[in-house]
């Protein structure tokens with residue numbers, strides 16, 4: 001914490017907000033290549049949670065890279081800063097009592113580990129959306145791989161920039177053999193005890 005900044009003691013705590021909501025805060029962190037299926041799965045999962053009365057919020061490139069992080073590029077340093085800021089925002093969302101879904105390529109191991117240290121470890125679920133580069137290139141949802149392979153985009157993850165796969169993710173999803181619905185059910189099964197368990 002910076003010098004000369006003294007935190008206020010607020011009467012209402014994260015614990016109180018979680019109690020009022022009837023569930024714990026959780027950060028569901030989706031990592032994987034562009035086009036691996038992070039947003040598709042996160043979207044379906046949020047809908048399911050919402051329908052169960054769980055208070056949620058989704059963070060992804062649309063609301064972050066076009067907003068608070070509009071100043072950042074895809075250089076390694078800027079990706080690190082992108083993920084650091086998102087970690088801090090997610091931490092506020094956890095404090096607010098929300099189940100927060102974050103879908104970012106987040107290619108560097110050290111940046112993802114930093115998230116664990118920003119938020120309380122118990123609240124963090126790392127979900128590796130493991131789809132092969134070949135499949136992502138075949139899908140080419142946004143036409144980025146074609147451009148990257150033609151040399152029109154620099155620093156494209158998987159083509160001209162690294163992706164460091166998680167070694168011990170909490171969950172690993174294989175979208176080439178698993179449907180979106182199956183992935184969502186598996187994630188729900190995994191997080192249910194965390195949502196409703198003793199999380200003090």
Ligand SMILES: Nc1ncnc2c1ncn2[C@@H]1O[C@H](COP(=O)(O)OS(=O)(=O)O)[C@@H](OP(=O)(O)O)[C@H]1O
Nearest residue numbers: 034035061074079082104105106107154155156157
């Ligand atoms: N060079 C390069 N590398 C990877 N991705 C690129 C790049 N340029 C643009 N895009 C699009 O931006 C989305 C990735 O942004 P992120 O904020 O998730 O990236 S990172 O975590 O900072 O690495 C990513 O979105 P998703 O496809 O949803 O993953 C891409 O659509």
Ligand SMILES: Nc1ncnc2c1ncn2[C@@H]1O[C@H](COP(=O)(O)OP(=O)(O)O)[C@@H](O)[C@H]1O
Nearest residue numbers: 033034035036037038039040141175178179180
């Ligand atoms: N099992 C699956 N899980 C997730 N996405 C899938 C699956 N099978 C095919 N897809 C398709 O792959 C694409 C993934 O795109 P998207 O969710 O935007 O990826 P990301 O957010 O990782 O960039 C979508 O067009 C989706 O319909």
